[in-house]
Amino acid sequence: MTDYRTLRVALLGAGAVGSQVADLLLKHRAELADRAGANLELAGIAVRNVDGKRDADLPRELFTTDAETLIVGSDIVIELMGGIEPARTQVLQAINSGADVVTANKALLATHGSEIFEAADQVGAEVYYEAAAAGAIPIIRPLRDSLAGDRVVRIMGIVNGTTNYILDRMDTEGADFADVLAQAQALGYAEADPTADVEGYDAAQKAAILASLAFHTAVPLDAVHREGITQIDAAMIESARHAGYVIKLLAVCERLAAAEGEASESISVRVYPALVERSHPLASVHGANNAVFVQAEAAGDLMFYGAGAGGVQTASAVLGDVVSAARRHIAGGVGVGESTRANLPTVPIGRVITRYQITLEVDDQPGVLATVAGILSEGRVSIATVEQTVIEPDADSAAGGSARLVIGTHQAREQDLSETVQRLAASGVVERVVSVLRVEGN
Amino acid sequence: MTDYRTLRVALLGAGAVGSQVADLLLKHRAELADRAGANLELAGIAVRNVDGKRDADLPRELFTTDAETLIVGSDIVIELMGGIEPARTQVLQAINSGADVVTANKALLATHGSEIFEAADQVGAEVYYEAAAAGAIPIIRPLRDSLAGDRVVRIMGIVNGTTNYILDRMDTEGADFADVLAQAQALGYAEADPTADVEGYDAAQKAAILASLAFHTAVPLDAVHREGITQIDAAMIESARHAGYVIKLLAVCERLAAAEGEASESISVRVYPALVERSHPLASVHGANNAVFVQAEAAGDLMFYGAGAGGVQTASAVLGDVVSAARRHIAGGVGVGESTRANLPTVPIGRVITRYQITLEVDDQPGVLATVAGILSEGRVSIATVEQTVIEPDADSAAGGSARLVIGTHQAREQDLSETVQRLAASGVVERVVSVLRVEGN
Numbered sequence: 001m002t003d004y005r006t007l008r009v010a011l012l013g014a015g016a017v018g019s020q021v022a023d024l025l026l027k028h029r030a031e032l033a034d035r036a037g038a039n040l041e042l043a044g045i046a047v048r049n050v051d052g053k054r055d056a057d058l059p060r061e062l063f064t065t066d067a068e069t070l071i072v073g074s075d076i077v078i079e080l081m082g083g084i085e086p087a088r089t090q091v092l093q094a095i096n097s098g099a100d101v102v103t104a105n106k107a108l109l110a111t112h113g114s115e116i117f118e119a120a121d122q123v124g125a126e127v128y129y130e131a132a133a134a135g136a137i138p139i140i141r142p143l144r145d146s147l148a149g150d151r152v153v154r155i156m157g158i159v160n161g162t163t164n165y166i167l168d169r170m171d172t173e174g175a176d177f178a179d180v181l182a183q184a185q186a187l188g189y190a191e192a193d194p195t196a197d198v199e200g201y202d203a204a205q206k207a208a209i210l211a212s213l214a215f216h217t218a219v220p221l222d223a224v225h226r227e228g229i230t231q232i233d234a235a236m237i238e239s240a241r242h243a244g245y246v247i248k249l250l251a252v253c254e255r256l257a258a259a260e261g262e263a264s265e266s267i268s269v270r271v272y273p274a275l276v277e278r279s280h281p282l283a284s285v286h287g288a289n290n291a292v293f294v295q296a297e298a299a300g301d302l303m304f305y306g307a308g309a310g311g312v313q314t315a316s317a318v319l320g321d322v323v324s325a326a327r328r329h330i331a332g333g334v335g336v337g338e339s340t341r342a343n344l345p346t347v348p349i350g351r352v353i354t355r356y357q358i359t360l361e362v363d364d365q366p367g368v369l370a371t372v373a374g375i376l377s378e379g380r381v382s383i384a385t386v387e388q389t390v391i392e393p394d395a396d397s398a399a400g401g402s403a404r405l406v407i408g409t410h411q412a413r414e415q416d417l418s419e420t421v422q423r424l425a426a427s428g429v430v431e432r433v434v435s436v437l438r439v440e441g442n
Numbered sequence: 443m444t445d446y447r448t449l450r451v452a453l454l455g456a457g458a459v460g461s462q463v464a465d466l467l468l469k470h471r472a473e474l475a476d477r478a479g480a481n482l483e484l485a486g487i488a489v490r491n492v493d494g495k496r497d498a499d500l501p502r503e504l505f506t507t508d509a510e511t512l513i514v515g516s517d518i519v520i521e522l523m524g525g526i527e528p529a530r531t532q533v534l535q536a537i538n539s540g541a542d543v544v545t546a547n548k549a550l551l552a553t554h555g556s557e558i559f560e561a562a563d564q565v566g567a568e569v570y571y572e573a574a575a576a577g578a579i580p581i582i583r584p585l586r587d588s589l590a591g592d593r594v595v596r597i598m599g600i601v602n603g604t605t606n607y608i609l610d611r612m613d614t615e616g617a618d619f620a621d622v623l624a625q626a627q628a629l630g631y632a633e634a635d636p637t638a639d640v641e642g643y644d645a646a647q648k649a650a651i652l653a654s655l656a657f658h659t660a661v662p663l664d665a666v667h668r669e670g671i672t673q674i675d676a677a678m679i680e681s682a683r684h685a686g687y688v689i690k691l692l693a694v695c696e697r698l699a700a701a702e703g704e705a706s707e708s709i710s711v712r713v714y715p716a717l718v719e720r721s722h723p724l725a726s727v728h729g730a731n732n733a734v735f736v737q738a739e740a741a742g743d744l745m746f747y748g749a750g751a752g753g754v755q756t757a758s759a760v761l762g763d764v765v766s767a768a769r770r771h772i773a774g775g776v777g778v779g780e781s782t783r784a785n786l787p788t789v790p791i792g793r794v795i796t797r798y799q800i801t802l803e804v805d806d807q808p809g810v811l812a813t814v815a816g817i818l819s820e821g822r823v824s825i826a827t828v829e830q831t832v833i834e835p836d837a838d839s840a841a842g843g844s845a846r847l848v849i850g851t852h853q854a855r856e857q858d859l860s861e862t863v864q865r866l867a868a869s870g871v872v873e874r875v876v877s878v879l880r881v882e883g884n
Contacts, residue, residue: 024591024740034768034783035590035658135740138580138588146572146580148467148477149761216477283748284726298466298758299578301749305723306741316740331566333775341476383625 006039007326010070012046012097013080014054014063016311017131019102021076021078023056036326044070046090055311071097076325078318079103079253082197085293088112095119095127096364100325100335104131104318110205110221113212117338124334126319128285133206134159134290136313137306138320143213143294145385148339151297155253156441159206161251161288161308162190162197163229167237167273168286171246189288199228200249200271205400210224210292213268214253216342223346225270232273236435239359239406243387245275246283250440256347267344268352275357279333282441293441299408349417355384355439357408358421364390364403372405379420382410402431448481449768452512452541453524454488454532456496456505458753459546459573463520463760465498474761485744486512487606488532492834493747497753508805514539518767520760521545535568537561542767544778546760552647552663555654559780566776567777570763575648576601578734578755579748587735588783589700589780592657593739597695598882601648603730603750604632604639605671609679609715610728613688618676631730641670649693652734653711656695658784665788674715678877681801681848685829687717688725688751692882705735708787710794716882717799724883731742737809797826797881799850800863802876806832806845810871814847817869823864844873849882 021164025032025042033039045058046067064070067090071077077094079101081087087108094101094121103109109116109132120127130140134157143152151438158164162184169180181198184190204226211219231247240247254268276283281303283292290308295301307313323416328335369388376383385408390401409417417436424430453464467474467484487500488509504511509532513519519536529550536543539560545551551558551574559638562569572582576599578640585594600606604626611622623640636642646668655662672692676786682689696710716723723745727733728740732750737743749755770777804810811830818825827850832843851859859878866872 006792018741028591028593031784032591035781037781063749137744138584141583141588142580145766146583146759146762149470149474149763149764150758151470151473172580281726284684284723296758297454298462298754298761300578300749300755302746304744304746306744312740313742316592316738317588319740320588320590323590327778328775331775331778333770333773336479336769336773339479342473401838 004033004037004039005330006041007329008043008073009040009076009078009241009322010043010046010074011078011080012067013047013082014047014052014058015080015082015259016055017314017318018045018080019054019058020311020315021080022058022062022109022317024319032323034038036323037330038326040322043074046070051261058393061250063308069101071099074099075101075329076100076322078322079105080318081105082107084111084235091116092119095125097124098125100128100328102124102128102321102325103319104129104314105207106132106202106209110208111211114218119342120401126267126325126328126335128325129209130321131314131317132247132254133209134292135306135310135425136316137290137292137304137308138180138317139210139292139304140213142304143210147296147299152294153253153255153297154295155214155251155292155294156282157206157210157284158248158252158285158290159198159251159292159308160203160249160345161192161290163203164191164285164290165288166198167229167232167247167249170232170234170237171241174222174234174238177230177232180356198230200226203251203271207253207269207271210251211253211267212340216339217267217344218340219269219346223269225349227272229273236437240275242276243357243406243408244307245439246278247273247437248282250274250276255404264344266347268347270349270352272438276441280441285309292388328424352410352414354414355409355411356417357406357437359434360405360407360424360430361391361402361434362405363431364401364428369405371427372424376407376420376425380416381412381420384408384410404434446475446479446481447772448483449517449771450485450515451482451518451520451764451795452485452488452516453520455524456489456494456500457522457524458485458759459756460487460522461496461498461500462753462757463522464500464504466757466761472553476767479772480768482764482768483794484604485516487625488512489648489865494620504808510586510769513541516541518542518544518764518772520764522760523547524549526550526553528754533558533559537565537567540565540568541568542568542770544570544763544767546571546646548574548644550649555651556660562777563779568767568770568777572763573756573759575651576734576746577748577750577752578758579732579734579746579750580759581734581746583653584746585652589736589738589741592741593697594736595697595739595847596737597652597656597693597734598724598733599648599652599693599734600690600724600727601693601750602639602645602691602721602733603732604636606727607631607730609641609674609689609691612674612676612679613683616676616680618674618755619674620792641674642668645691645693645713646705649695649711649713652693652838653695653709654782656730657697657709657786658781659709659710659786660782661709661788665711667713667714667791678879682717685799685848685850686720687881688720689715689879690718690724692716692718694882706786708789710789712791712794716880718883722883741752794856795853796856797851797853798859799848799879799881802849802866802872803833803844803876805871805873811847813869813871814866817865818849818862821865823854823862826850826852845859846876
């Protein structure tokens with residue numbers, strides 16, 4: 001090891017991922033030096049409380065509460081605090097002091113990515129963030145580098161482990177959302193406040209990061225359409241299964257052809273629970289695993305699969321970035337920066353075109369199907385499949401019986417579809433719109 | 443485009459991949475310039491015959507037979523000729539003239555990789571080869587960079603599309619090897635001389651490349667144990683299915699713990715048809731697709747899936763490398779070189795430990811199972827499962843009937859296993875050793 005140059009590494013944060021990163025940096029010191037071509041000296045770990053409980057047994061003298069001083073003179077700064085501040089300020093300090101930055105902070109990149117990448121560009125520093133989307137799965141380098149000569153058409157990602165765990169258990173056990181969520185919380189798969197996961201905020205941050213890379217365009221978080229899974233119930237899962245689908249929370253990033261009168265292509269970035277055919281590779285992603293399905297013009301279909309979260313799994317991605325940063329320090333040269341020159345506009349959800357499954361409760365009377373079909377047709381929504389089943393009539397009720405109508409549509413424009421559903425709801429024959437779900441993945 | 447620096451790109455070879463690369467370089471000129479931060483000027487295409495038929499419509503004036511002159515002054519040289527010579531000489535010429543090299547030539551890298559990487563190291567050039575293993579699937583960067591901070595334990599890859607196509611059709615149709623091979627040849631999935639594919643030579647080259655990267659060790663091609671699929675017949679596929687398996691040609695790259703008295707870990711690199719459980723992600727890789735399943739200490743299980751071959755698919759990987767090379771030219775600095783400092787020894791196949799399925803035809807007489815079990819036990823091969831079925835006795839034969847014995851073993855050493863199988867074959871009770879297959883996965 002003695003003939004290698006030594007690089008000073010500062011670690012900010014010692015939570016589940018941070019403590020594993022520190023542990024592996026110390027444990028695999030010699031091996032990492034051989035791979036990086038440099039000794040990676042862990043100079044210190046900045047935390048709020050130096051006596052806090054850690055997931056790994058780490059030398060107490062490494063801990064400090066003074067991040068600012070630790071950053072000074074570091075070659076590589078690893079930011080694993082999470083949240084926006086003080087992460088943003090300290091990442092910018094690191095960049096401006098000449099360090100390369102490795103971060104797993106998806107919230108920071110999704111909200112302040114442009115500011116951070118521009119700051120890095122100014123000084124020729126590099127920002128690595130393989131761990132910020134889909135945990136241990138190498139997806140950033142494939143999108144940023146391997147597919148840089150291709151044109152990504154579409155990404156469909158299962159990028160949130162908690163919601164995939166919940167939906168998978170609802171699917172296999174027929175259980176309801178609230179019950180599985182409670183179990184997931186007890187097992188540590190979901191947090192006490194599950195909002196970020198179940199409402200799709202976490203997936204939306206990752207979608208913004210993936211879309212930015214895939215389409216060479218800075219995609220702000222507020223351009224991502226977001227819906228969560230809290231409204232998914234056992235009946236919807238069962239109905240999906242009956243039709244040959246499984247429900248997954250998908251992050252969909254799509255390139256759209258230029259519409260008439262438009263100068264450029266545009267993109268759509270959206271997160272919502274969608275129906276996926278059971279034969280699709282994404283349908284067999286079980287438990288808390290993640291997978292990113294990528295369709296590119298030349299490469300065709302690709303899929304990347306693995307653990308989406310977990311301290312030690314995510315630490316693997318962080319350390320890969322640390323080795324890359326070290327190799328770059330040894331090799332010299334400036335950072336290559338982010339490629340955002342395509343600068344494609346993001347369309348609102350109303351312009352998205354996809355297929356739908358509409359489930360309605362209707363009066364079980366002659367002519368109802370004709371009325372429903374007429375409203376759909378007027379709304380430019382074309383029916384692909386329809387299945388009507390009689391709901392057990394209420395013996396006490398004087399009214400006639402009800403029927404359930406499950407309609408699969410051909411591709412339709414979201415705005416046409418939602419206006420049509422409103423018209424259906426207001427029509428005399430529809431008692432209740434049970435659910436409207438998008439169908440993704442041909 | 444005018445404010446970008448122009449980089450001179452030379453293309454060697456205009457076959458299925460080369461002509462697609464040239465076509466995409468010309469067609470996506472502006473977009474690639476934005477991504478690379480440099481104009482990529484295709485200076486020329488070196489071929490044997492300038493009037494040869496091409497898969498894409500390319501300007502005739504780009505073609506030349508004089509590769510040496512074309513290479514001079516180029517910033518990036520793309521080698522897509524295949525074969526060892528003149529590819530080796532021209533790649534070395536390119537490196538020594540200061541160019542970065544992009545190649546999809548697995549045969550060249552598997553046999554002369556060390557020479558080429560050392561030459562690049564000497565001058566600070568970089569060699570990119572994402573397309574050399576598993577076609578369009580980004581696997582090189584994940585192994586080289588994303589997992590550089592982790593320890594790869596094992597790779598199991600379906601890295602040859604032709605053999606996967608053949609085995610998949612044998613599995614779905616119950617057809618025999620020769621019939622499916624003939625169909626595959628007619629459809630263009632297999633070459634007129636299928637030896638490189640069906641005997642595992644192609645997969646062995648890719649295994650050497652993947653193992654070198656994964657274990658930071660220069661793995662020569664002759665260290666790869668290789669067996670092909672020509673002996674696989676419909677009965678073996680059916681028997682595998684009956685036991686819950688599918689037969690896949692696997693490239694297995696494995697890290698082995700240091701044995702007693704050994705200073706370091708070692709590795710095993712091997713290509714053979716193996717039984718894979720139908721629930722394993724690799725079992726659902728159909729047709730000519732490829733997939734690489736990676737197990738790493740920290741990251742856990744990862745899988746990379748996509749098209750393993752095809753002109754335009756492979757061109758995607760080549761162009762990703764071209765953009766990377768261009769970015770590096772703009773950024774400055776020297777190439778980071780290959781990480782081969784771990785230098786782990788490769789063990790011979792006899793020391794490999796895996797599970798086996800042994801199929802025997804035996805005399806259908808009392809005591810036979812006891813004899814077979816005794817021979818296995820003496821040979822240190824432990825039985826996990828056994829299934830005996832009576833084979834329809836030959837009515838004309840005076841001899842007693844036969845039985846088929848399918849034995850699943852626990853983990854055993856390959857050398858113990860093969861010696862034991864020899865002893866079984868020589869024993870009086872075994873009429874025929876029908877097949878011996880390894881079981882991989884877990």
